[in-house]
Each structure stands twice: as C-alpha cells, then as structure tokens.
Amino acid sequence: MVLEYPPKVRHFVWRATSDILPTRAALFRRKIAHEARCFRCGHANESSIHMVQVCCGMEKVWQAAAFLLETLATTTSSWNWFEYLSRSLPDYYFRLAIIITWKVWSNRNCVLHGDAATHQENIIEWGTRYLDEFLSHQMPKTSLNRAQYSSAWSPPPVGYLKLNVDAALPAGQPHYTVSMVARNEEGVCIWWEVRTYPGSLIAEECEAHAALFALQCAQRKGWQSIILEGDCLGVIEALRAGTDLSSSIGVFVDECLSLVPFFSSCSFSFVKRSGNKLAHCLATSFPFPCNEGDTLPTGLASYA
Structure with missing residues (x-):
C-alpha cells in the first residue's frame, strides 16, 4: 500500500x-x-x-x-x-x-x-x-537523479533548520551508529546527537533509522520548520513518496511519516556524500571525548 x-x-x-x-x-x-x-x-x-x-x-x-x-x-x-x-x-x-x-x-x-x-x-x-x-497540487512523480543534486552543503531558508543525517556500520561489529546535526540559515550548529544501536541491519535500514532518530530529536526539541537531508537516495525517495509496506525500510519510513504532522513544515532533501561530511564524520568517529550538544567535537567543526 x-x-x-x-x-x-x-x-x-x-x-x-x-x-x-x-x-x-x-x-x-x-x-x-x-x-x-x-x-x-x-x-x-x-x-x-x-x-x-x-x-x-x-x-x-x-x-x-x-x-x-x-x-x-x-x-x-x-x-x-x-x-x-x-x-x-x-x-x-x-x-x-x-x-x-x-x-x-x-x-x-x-x-x-x-x-x-x-x-x-x-x-x-x-x-x-x-x-x-x-x-x-501534486507534482508529477520523477525519480531522483544524483547528478542534479549539489555536492556541497547549503544552508536552509531563514527560519528553518537543516538536519543532516547519516549512519555507520563498523566492520565486524554487532552494532551500528546513527547521527544527526542541526544547523540554521547561517550554518551554525545548534545541536548534534549520535547513538549506537545493537543489531546487524543493512545499510539502507540504518540510514532510515538515522532519519527517524533526527525527526524524533526535532520533535523533542520543539523545532517547527525543518529540512531533513541525507545521502541515501532510497531513503529520501521513500520519505518523499511514501513506501511499500513490504519494503525493508518500511517500518522506519512509516514511523518518520507519522511524525510529519507535528511540524509546521517538514521536507526531505538528498545531498551527495561530499555535502554530508559533518553527519558522516559524526557517525564514523563516535565515541567522542565530550558531551553531545551545541559544541561540535574538536576537529569536526570545520566540516561543511
């Protein structure tokens, strides 16, 4: 369905x-x-x-x-x-x-x-x-094409927060890590979070969990106008169009969509890996020798 x-x-x-x-x-x-x-x-x-x-x-x-x-x-x-x-x-x-x-x-x-x-x-x-x-009011459905998307991170419109997400699967480990970083129209990081979960999911499922993780954080924080951005094409397509319930990422995507009504504005954007460096580095560099929050870990603040 x-x-x-x-x-x-x-x-x-x-x-x-x-x-x-x-x-x-x-x-x-x-x-x-x-x-x-x-x-x-x-x-x-x-x-x-x-x-x-x-x-x-x-x-x-x-x-x-x-x-x-x-x-x-x-x-x-x-x-x-x-x-x-x-x-x-x-x-x-x-x-x-x-x-x-x-x-x-x-x-x-x-x-x-x-x-x-x-x-x-x-x-x-x-x-x-x-x-x-x-x-x-629906636009004709077209498949997303990686070639038409920017390779660099771009700031959201005034009044919006952009939530970049990513996931990492450490080789040979029985767990995976998801990350999110929220930045405003000036590119200033206002919050970031990283979590490690037990399990051996496929990469796309982990990316879908990262999207859900970010939306749950945004709801908890009371943010109203957000753009969720990631570098996994399949997840972004599913979030934009809905998903077949038989899909392996269906549970995560449906949970994401159930949170959309809690925001004044919520959209989904694809960006190439090179434009998602900060979220990627957060996911792959965890754990950090500091607490999560509004100050990025040393060495990562310069990533766009």
Missing part, C-alpha cells in the same frame, strides 16, 4: 493499522474508559471497524455507487479493512475510501468535543473535493 496522502491522513492510517486509535473499546480494554459502548449510536462497542463501517449510517456510504462494498465482520482489523479496500476498488476510489475513513475518525472526534462535523450524507462529496484538490 503506497501512502500518497496528506501527512495527517498517513498518520491516521499508521495509527489505525497499528491498532492504537483511542476508540472507546480500546480504552475500555486498557481500563481507561468505564464503558466500551459507542457514544454516538449506542448500538455496539465503539471499535474502529464499527465506527467506519456501520455507525450512524456508514453502511449506506459504502453501499453507494462509488464503492458498492459489503460490510465486513466487526471483529476484523483496520489492516484487513484497508486490504479489503485495496482489493475491491480501483486506484482513485481506493484513495477516496482512505480519505473517507480518515474523515469518519475526524468527525467522531469533532462530535466528542462538541464541534461541527460533516454529515454522513455529504461525506462522499466532501471526500471527492478534498482528494481532487490534493491531487491537483
């Missing part, structure tokens, strides 16, 4: 397929809510499948001419629901169904908090407008 949707929709799909949506049934199982009954219709426990398929007349939406879908067993999972949509619908209507599934969850939260929600009778029309507008 390729997640070519706005970040907030991708984030919803990730939460749904990971079974971490805070429905009443889920909260009741965790002994957080006092009851599992759906607060809108009161006819059944509020699971994600009940909410999407049948609550408040949703079965009529899926039976409409755009979809002609049958109701699945309420014991099925969100993953099975998305797979069912993928098997049953052509590409455009599959995307529309994903948008509507997300909107149902959004409507549920609006009702819960006393805000206005889109009526079920209008949800297909609303979803069609939303999807068409999103698709109209």
Whole structure:
C-alpha cells in the first residue's frame, strides 16, 4: 500500500493499522474508559471497524455507487479493512475510501468535543473535493537523479533548520551508529546527537533509522520548520513518496511519516556524500571525548 496522502491522513492510517486509535473499546480494554459502548449510536462497542463501517449510517456510504462494498465482520482489523479496500476498488476510489475513513475518525472526534462535523450524507462529496484538490497540487512523480543534486552543503531558508543525517556500520561489529546535526540559515550548529544501536541491519535500514532518530530529536526539541537531508537516495525517495509496506525500510519510513504532522513544515532533501561530511564524520568517529550538544567535537567543526 503506497501512502500518497496528506501527512495527517498517513498518520491516521499508521495509527489505525497499528491498532492504537483511542476508540472507546480500546480504552475500555486498557481500563481507561468505564464503558466500551459507542457514544454516538449506542448500538455496539465503539471499535474502529464499527465506527467506519456501520455507525450512524456508514453502511449506506459504502453501499453507494462509488464503492458498492459489503460490510465486513466487526471483529476484523483496520489492516484487513484497508486490504479489503485495496482489493475491491480501483486506484482513485481506493484513495477516496482512505480519505473517507480518515474523515469518519475526524468527525467522531469533532462530535466528542462538541464541534461541527460533516454529515454522513455529504461525506462522499466532501471526500471527492478534498482528494481532487490534493491531487491537483501534486507534482508529477520523477525519480531522483544524483547528478542534479549539489555536492556541497547549503544552508536552509531563514527560519528553518537543516538536519543532516547519516549512519555507520563498523566492520565486524554487532552494532551500528546513527547521527544527526542541526544547523540554521547561517550554518551554525545548534545541536548534534549520535547513538549506537545493537543489531546487524543493512545499510539502507540504518540510514532510515538515522532519519527517524533526527525527526524524533526535532520533535523533542520543539523545532517547527525543518529540512531533513541525507545521502541515501532510497531513503529520501521513500520519505518523499511514501513506501511499500513490504519494503525493508518500511517500518522506519512509516514511523518518520507519522511524525510529519507535528511540524509546521517538514521536507526531505538528498545531498551527495561530499555535502554530508559533518553527519558522516559524526557517525564514523563516535565515541567522542565530550558531551553531545551545541559544541561540535574538536576537529569536526570545520566540516561543511
């Protein structure tokens, strides 16, 4: 399944397929809510499948001419629901169904908090407008070409931070290292971090973990406008376009995409190794005889 949707929709799909949506049934199982009954219709426990398929007349939406879908067993999972949509619908209507599934969850939260929600009778029309507008703003997909990218590091726009990332796999060692360095429009390093993890992943998986590591740091720091840059073409392509869930880097990339909604602006950039020297040296030179933070290790401050 390729997640070519706005970040907030991708984030919803990730939460749904990971079974971490805070429905009443889920909260009741965790002994957080006092009851599992759906607060809108009161006819059944509020699971994600009940909410999407049948609550408040949703079965009529899926039976409409755009979809002609049958109701699945309420014991099925969100993953099975998305797979069912993928098997049953052509590409455009599959995307529309994903948008509507997300909107149902959004409507549920609006009702819960006393805000206005889109009526079920209008949800297909609303979803069609939303999807068409999103698709109209998408650039034609082209594969990234190393030759068209700079070999030198360049500063981000004013108000942004550029997060360069890299990974290192020491030969013969049962661990790998990931690094990130954040610099502003003046090229000043405001933070850097390095971590070593046990395991023997392939290089691309380690690079994808480095990207996730940097985004988690950025979220923790409260940075709002960021550009994540790395020299692994496959990872940057996957972050820009979404990824097949069967890919070996899929778990890391999906985790990265789930963090995108937490930023005001977040984009991904490819740079050649020669333009990623500082992050590379941080990853390959660890451990350092100093603490992580805003002062770079001796000998590395001069790297661009």
